[in-house]
Amino acid sequence: MIKLQNVSKIYQLGEDKVEAVNKVSLHIKAGEYCGILGSSGSGKSTLMYLIGLLDRPSSGKIIINGDDVSKLSDVELSKVRNHKIGFVFQSFNLISRFTVLENVLMPTKYTKGKLDFDVHKKAEELLKKFGIYERRNFFPNKISGGQQQRVAIARALIMNPSVIIADEPTGNLDTKTGNEIIKLLESLNKELGVTVIIVTHEKDIADRTNRRIYMKLYTGTV
Amino acid sequence: MVMPGSGFNSSSGFGAGLVGGVEFDEKDASSVSRVAGVEYTVPLYMSTVKAEAGGNETTAYLFGVNEDYFNLMNEEAEFGELFTKSDVSSKAKVAVIGSKVAEELYGDDENAIGKTVRFEGMRIKVIGVVANTxxxxxxxxxxxxxxxxxxSVNPDKTFWAIYVGVSSKEDIESVKEEIKSVLSKRYSEDDFSITEQTEILSMINQIFDILNIVLVAIGSISLVVGGIGIMNIMYATVTERTKEIGVMRAIGATERDILLQFLTESLILSVFGGLLGLIGASLTVLVVRIFFPASISLFAVIITFAISSGIGIFFGVFPARRAARLSPIEAIRYE
Known part of the structure; x- marks a missing residue:
């Protein structure tokens, strides 16, 4: 489903070249529940952004569902992100000017053409499922961190993506709430068959995944 | 046209000429009328008044003239009739009004005939309406x-100017000289001036041209300054919302989506500015209306919105482009 072939990402920092990701080849299958592990600076975030199509590799190929996406235009990449990939961030990244419901509906605003489902109904279903339906008209700064992260997951799910990429989803939460979020992601993987990729440096969380990809420090390799 | 002061075309200028001069009276008018070659002599009293009729009110220019005024100005009554020599000598309380006054006070031109108009404590009967020019x-x-x-209106029995019409064009210079010598017996030569209509027109046009250039210059500078202000605000907005832009890109917004979003914002900002300007202008016009007839044309409204949208788009493009070209990951990482 997601294939990386000899993917490298090199940053130019002043005079120095930093090889954040060095010739990584990976194959993540549909429905997998996997963790990307590594300490800070190991390049795991870069790898995640590459998989999430927010960044382009310096060399190598990224293949999603059989299509080489390395050469797609901005519009095409945006479309793939919109339809196939859901992002969950460490700092939730909800838009503070919009209510919970509006935040969940955000991705649908950037869809060109009609969707084959009722977005409002779908948003409400997700919010109900996550126990935050009563908070739908609240602004993000009026609800707790755990609730905000659940809104972010609902936003990631609204377009029925095939992959959810979570970047340190528990980083800003206490252990108990963090556990709830991880359980939620696990249940999405089990019940909906969504591929879940969690990027983390916490061993406890990584241990619960079915497959672990370790980034090695400084070398940028797996 | 005979005017007090040394006139438009001297170095003393327009304003100074009017202030320091003499005030003509009936005697001057009759001595001017006796000059050979003069066909019409029209003493002119002028002021602005608030006219009222049947509950309606309007600001109008009041002209006190004799019957020759209509000949000189080539005017005919569209409805009713003009006043005559005997009306002048009998101090008849009759008026010939412009079509705009008629509309404001009576609804339409024809309706005005025979009605009464009140101003400055006088009640005057409307006997004619002249065609819209x-x-x-x-x-x-x-x-x-x-x-x-x-x-009550003109207790000093003085005139603002005396209009003179000549029987033939060739006489203009000699008539000017003659009037000058007649009036010089009574006044010093610097206290009045004799100007031809064409001279006045070109003088007034020149003044308005200069005024226009100055206004356009001030306007253009304000537009550029305002545009740069909008650009700065938009740059600040883009920086402030960098993270948000990153998130939007992550959930599927294209570069074009982001560009359009910020362009729309700067457009709304500038059109709102244009709207405020129009409200300001309307209030100014409302105040000015008390003294002079003034209005805002539809054309001015359209131009205002066209220019303010243009400014919004022109100065919004650069910040919007910066927003659209942000790298998504750098934007998301931005704190």
């Missing part, structure tokens, strides 16, 4: 016999 001073005028103004 498109000239606002002309269309908003109330013309009455000059002798009728001698009273």
């Amino acid at each position: 498109g000239d606002s001073q002309h269309d908003t005028s109330i013309v009455i016999p000059y002798k009728t103004t001698f009273g």
